[in-house]
Amino acid sequence: MTKEQTATGTIDRSASNVVLRNANRGLPRGGSKPSLKPRAKRLSWTFFEDAPRPHRVRVFLEPEPEGGYSATCPDLPGAISQGATEAEAIGRIGDAVAGLIRAYADEGQDVPWTCDEIPAPDGVLESRIVVSA
Numbered sequence: 480m481t482k483e484q485t486a487t488g489t490i491d492r493s494a495s496n497v498v499l500r501n502a503n504r505g506l507p508r509g510g511s512k513p514s515l516k517p518r519a520k521r522l523s524w525t526f527f528e529d530a531p532r533p534h535r536v537r538v539f540l541e542p543e544p545e546g547g548y549s550a551t552c553p554d555l556p557g558a559i560s561q562g563a564t565e566a567e568a569i570g571r572i573g574d575a576v577a578g579l580i581r582a583y584a585d586e587g588q589d590v591p592w593t594c595d596e597i598p599a600p601d602g603v604l605e606s607r608i609v610v611s612a
Contacts, residue, residue: 531611531612532611532612533609533610533611534576534580534609534610534611534612535607535608535609535610536552536554536555536558536576536607536608536609536610537552537553537554537605537606537607538550538551538552538569538572538605538606538607538608539551539552539553539599539600539603539604539605540565540568540569540603540604540605540606541600541602541603541604542602543561546563547561547562547563547564547568548561548562548563548564548565548567548568549561549568550562550568550569550571550572550575551572552572552575552576553593553595553597554592554593555576555579555580555590555591555592555593556591556593557579558572558575558576558579559572559575560572560574560575565604569606569608572608573608573610576608576610576612577610577611577612578612580610580612581612584612
């Protein structure tokens with residue numbers, strides 16, 4: 480536990496709380512007795528090896544001249560799909576991204592996510608989707 484001295488008292492800092500104590504009495508500021516409420520339990524996450532994990536990715540939708548939409552994922556190279564409507568194209572690109580992630584996992588390779596914030600070209604719609612894979 481670390482303590483800091485301030486003009487009005489001492490601040491006790493620990494991993495779970497910060498309490499400003501009055502320098503005269505050692506009680507929280509205001510002179511009231513400290514609360515004895517139980518502290519909230521810390522949550523921990525456990526990921527199972529085969530459990531699907533959510534991935535939030537960007538998707539570009541480009542209207543095609545002959546109709547329909549092309550969908551690409553700039554965050555994952557090779558993720559390309561198309562659909563007759565925006566909704567169909569988004570659904571298919573989600574399936575393509577999930578399939579690529581599973582393929583990399585099956586091969587024991589890291590997924591080659593790109594960290595570049597590529598702006599959407601003119602006339603292209605940008606969306607974000609969550610894919611479980």
